[in-house]
Amino acid sequence: MSLDRAEVERLAHHLHAAERERREVVRITDALPDLGVEDAYRVQDALRALKTARGVRVTGMKMGLTSFAKMRQMGVETPIYGFLGSDNAVDDGGAVEAGALIHPKVEAEIAFVLGDGLDGPDCTPAQALAATRYLLPAIEVIDSRYENFRFDLPSVIADNTSAARYVLGSRPLPPDGLDLATTGVVLERNGQVVEVGAGAAVLGDPALAVAMLANMLHARGQRLPAGSVVLSGAATAAVAVSAGDHVSVRIDGLGTTGLRFV
Ligand code: 0L1
Ligand code: MG
16 A cells, blocks of 8 residues: 555654654554555654654664564564654753653664765665764663554554664764674663673664665665664663663763753
8 A cells, every 4th residue: 555645744744743742652553554664664764853853853764673583573574774863862861751752661782883875775884884983882762652652563664763862972982893792782771781682682783773774775766874873672671661760872882861850
């Protein structure tokens, strides 16, 4: 099925309003069971246009569903992508207003900052690393606009892959000499370790997630420009948070970052 322009716009307004009004909605495929992945990305594009029209700057991109377990659970073989906006960015150590979100969860991620642009269709992990100027520890706050995080693939793509907030560490380091697959990742909430992982939890290699993003964007006539921040995907399971929680992530060789929910 291919949605007409008016329907794409209507769905984007619906999800944009749900986010702004902190209102859970039912997944959009309940009413549109034949919605396909390409139409879902068109809705995401329209959502992005709505945000940029109100002054939000696109600061980067994110990969989602990058763990093999999550992909199996969703019955898919490829991850999904979304965009990050200036309204999602939080300063290192900064505060996130929990009341502005529906049911936030945090994920430990490795962020790539590109020095050179990246193009598909055949981008490799080695090319992604060569284009990377810095790596940073990151926390992604996801907050599906769907009730109980109940969605399917097209619904979550349209909802910008649950993107809500993100924080990056303050000490950018070049990727030289770091084996990202075996790099250890620790997620703490209120001083207690709640999840541990390794870079390999992200498609076996977080650089592959960045390369795959360039290739997926190419398939839709887009590219990753120099300067892009890319959240490569969760290296741990997502952990629910609420007001009063302090969350930090430590990544071997890359340092720490944190945020508070108020
Ligand atoms: O960043 C992510 O991996 C989340 C993708 C969307 C799925 C979810 O909300 O759990
Ligand atoms: Mg994520």
